[in-house]
Amino acid sequence: MGVTEDLADDLALQVIKYIDASDDENVIAEIVKILGATSQTAEEAFLTSMRVRRANIAARAHLLKKVKKLKSSRLPPPD
Numbered sequence: 001m002g003v004t005e006d007l008a009d010d011l012a013l014q015v016i017k018y019i020d021a022s023d024d025e026n027v028i029a030e031i032v033k034i035l036g037a038t039s040q041t042a043e044e045a046f047l048t049s050m051r052v053r054r055a056n057i058a059a060r061a062h063l064l065k066k067v068k069k070l071k072s073s074r075l076p077p078p079d
Helices: 003-022 026-038 040-073
Strands: none
Touching: 003 026, 003 040, 026 040
């Protein structure tokens, strides 16, 4: 990735960690406002990273549920 994407992705990761700790979703709008005031490119890169990372988190959580369900549905081997 380029500098813009790298910086935006790092910021997105930090924002996601903050949201996980605080449940403060408003921070996204605040960050977007700051970025958008100075760099539309940085704003778009940040929003893209947020969407990609959140989609990945949701997909992994879904897969984990499916794996747990599969493991719990298997019968134990006979004695």
